[in-house]
Amino acid sequence: MKVTTTVNGAKQAHDVEPRTLLVQYLREACQLTGTKIGCDTSSCGACTVLYEGESVKSCTMLAAQADGGTITTIEGLAASDGTLHPVQEAFHEHHGLQCGYCTAGMVLAAVGFLQENPTPSEHDVREGLEGNLCRCTGYHNIVKAVLAASEAMQ
Amino acid sequence: MIPAAFDYVLAGSADEAIALVAEHGDDAKLLAGGMSLLPLMKLRLATPSVLIDVGRLHDLSYVRDGGDHVAIGALTRHRDIETNELLAKECGVLRAVAAQVGDNQVRHRGTIGGSVAHGDPASDLPAALVALDATFVARGASGERTIAASDFFVGFLETALGGDELLTEIRVPKAGANGFNYQKFNRRAQDWAIVGAVAATVGGAKRVALVNMGSTPIRATAVEAALASGASFADAAGHAAEGTEPPTDLNASVEYREHLARVLVRRALEGS
Ligand SMILES: Cc1cc2nc3c(=O)[nH]c(=O)nc-3n(C[C@H](O)[C@H](O)[C@H](O)COP(=O)(O)OP(=O)(O)OC[C@H]3O[C@@H](n4cnc5c(N)ncnc54)[C@H](O)[C@@H]3O)c2cc1C
Ligand code: FES
Ligand code: FES
Numbered sequence: 001m002k003v004t005t006t007v008n009g010a011k012q013a014h015d016v017e018p019r020t021l022l023v024q025y026l027r028e029a030c031q032l033t034g035t036k037i038g039c040d041t042s043s044c045g046a047c048t049v050l051y052e053g054e055s056v057k058s059c060t061m062l063a064a065q066a067d068g069g070t071i072t073t074i075e076g077l078a079a080s081d082g083t084l085h086p087v088q089e090a091f092h093e094h095h096g097l098q099c100g101y102c103t104a105g106m107v108l109a110a111v112g113f114l115q116e117n118p119t120p121s122e123h124d125v126r127e128g129l130e131g132n133l134c135r136c137t138g139y140h141n142i143v144k145a146v147l148a149a150s151e152a153m154q
Numbered sequence: 155m156i157p158a159a160f161d162y163v164l165a166g167s168a169d170e171a172i173a174l175v176a177e178h179g180d181d182a183k184l185l186a187g188g189m190s191l192l193p194l195m196k197l198r199l200a201t202p203s204v205l206i207d208v209g210r211l212h213d214l215s216y217v218r219d220g221g222d223h224v225a226i227g228a229l230t231r232h233r234d235i236e237t238n239e240l241l242a243k244e245c246g247v248l249r250a251v252a253a254q255v256g257d258n259q260v261r262h263r264g265t266i267g268g269s270v271a272h273g274d275p276a277s278d279l280p281a282a283l284v285a286l287d288a289t290f291v292a293r294g295a296s297g298e299r300t301i302a303a304s305d306f307f308v309g310f311l312e313t314a315l316g317g318d319e320l321l322t323e324i325r326v327p328k329a330g331a332n333g334f335n336y337q338k339f340n341r342r343a344q345d346w347a348i349v350g351a352v353a354a355t356v357g358g359a360k361r362v363a364l365v366n367m368g369s370t371p372i373r374a375t376a377v378e379a380a381l382a383s384g385a386s387f388a389d390a391a392g393h394a395a396e397g398t399e400p401p402t403d404l405n406a407s408v409e410y411r412e413h414l415a416r417v418l419v420r421r422a423l424e425g426s
Contacts (some may be wrong), residue, residue: 057260131256
């Protein structure tokens with residue numbers, strides 16, 4: 001079936017099997033490999049992207065379900081002149097990553113979360129990112145980065 | 155992990171979805187948010203040959219004042235329940251419970267109807283709906299019927315919904331903005347409850363229901379009876395495990411779950 005979407009502002013149209021997961025569609029059909037597959041069982045959040053502006057786990061959504069929709073992946077966050085998104089900038093400043101495997105999902109989950117709760121407490125951030133696992137950082141710097149980003153975005 | 159191959163059909167209306175289910179019978183599955191079904195399909199524990207996507211039936215996503223009740227469309231997402239203003243006023247307990255389901259990503263996709271139709275005793279919303287004595291509206295080829303919460307959940311992952319029926323609406327009493335509490339005990343973020351206890355106040359009386367204390371979500375009838383005869387919250391909560399048949403698994407033994415039920419019911423009552 002033909003699945004047509006707008007990914008990071010650009011039209012994408014690809015013929016895929018109905019069982020194609022959104023993450024495969026993004027990585028293989030759209031060739032946007034910034035979105036990672038971690039657990040592949042809906043648990044880790046590494047595959048998080050924004051669908052219609054809201055965070056979703058792209059390993060647990062069919063490409064077919066996104067047909068006609070708008071998606072943002074990590075590749076679409078920075079401005080065209082390379083200026084990082086405030087959340088990306090804050091992850092960089094506050095060492096919110098080590099190996100980087102969870103980072104694309106963390107950043108997208110944080111961007112979606114800050115849209116819903118622009119002035120979160122530290123507790124809110126921890127709850128808001130509960131769907132994302134990081135095996136390296138111990139989370140503290142990720143939480144710091146998200147709090148800093150929320151201030152920067154005020 | 156990739157699901158087994160299937161044909162995908164996007165339903166344009168509830169009637170079309172019902173006709174498609176009637177046409178394809180047991181080979182077909184309805185897809186709402188996919189938060190329960192897709193993981194099962196990826197593990198190939200479910201292998202429908204036709205997937206009927208009802209996820210875009212936006213006319214089944216609503217929260218409305220129904221006079222003596224609040225009517226919630228089956229396709230209403232957890233996120234939309236968690237943030238709904240009418241529910242804040244008329245049935246705050248549902249908002250609080252919806253906010254405890256999984257994580258943000260899950261709540262952006264998962265629907266109350268999917269949670270109910272899936273019939274998992276470890277799910278949060280079904281227990282709240284049992285406590286509230288909700289009414290479920292199902293529509294099939296032969297028309298519409300209503301099912302009481304007490305008749306709806308019949309076994310593990312088994313409900314009173316016919317294979318050819320679409321759950322369309324859930325009706326809850328106006329239980330008000332306060333007087334409730336949900337205690338969800340789990341060990342990992344975003345996880346299902348090892349045990350959960352929901353307390354709500356309907357028409358001045360306390361209602362209590364339990365998550366994961368049997369093959370279905372259950373009312374803690376012994377607790378409610380003790381409260382009705384004047385027992386304190388602490389004494390009434392002592393009856394929380396009566397009549398339950400909790401599972402034993404990696405997370406907890408039967409005895410531990412019984413203990414949790416008593417403790418969590420006490421906390422839920424005290425917080426309600
Ligand atoms: C990581 C993760 C964590 C989770 N944690 C929790 C948790 O803590 N607590 C909790 O309660 N749940 C949890 N869930 C499950 C979540 O609540 C699901 O959203 C919900 O159980 C199913 O809703 P859905 O809309 O996604 O349904 P789907 O997965 O699309 O469907 C589930 C089943 O219901 C049927 N169905 C769906 N809609 C209808 C309808 N209108 N009429 C008839 N049949 C229908 C489908 O055919 C299918 O059999 C979690 C899920 C994930 C992936
Ligand atoms: S890869 Fe999707 S949640 Fe882990
Ligand atoms: S930085 Fe390595 S998993 Fe998060």
